[in-house]
Amino acid sequence: MLQSQPHSVEKKCPRCGQVFGCVVQDNCWCDENINLSRETLKLIRLNYLDCLCKECLLFFMELEKHGGRAA
Ligand SMILES: [Zn+2]
Ligand SMILES: [Zn+2]
Numbered sequence: 114m115l116q117s118q119p120h121s122v123e124k125k126c127p128r129c130g131q132v133f134g135c136v137v138q139d140n141c142w143c144d145e146n147i148n149l150s151r152e153t154l155k156l157i158r159l160n161y162l163d164c165l166c167k168e169c170l171l172f173f174m175e176l177e178k179h180g181g182r183a184a
Contacts, residue, residue, distance in 0.1 A: 126166035133166035143170060153177055 121134040135143050142154055143164040149157075153173050157165060165173075 124164055126169055127161040127163050128165050128169045131166045131168065135164045143167070147171065147174060149174060150177060 121136050123132055124135045125132050133143075135141060141164060142149070142157065144167055147167070147170045149170065153176070157170075157173060
């Protein structure tokens, strides 16, 4: 069976230090319910080596909504 099941890995958010479950997939980042623009994802990858927790992803999503730019 080649189909791999998504499995959750415990990671520590590099932004806030919170431990969260990352669902490891090809381009995890990180929750499929969170739709971030490519631009934002790029920004996150530039700033953080690993996935961010949901709260931080939501934070970036809010920034997008308000048309703001994360510094
Ligand atoms: Zn992840
Ligand atoms: Zn976080």
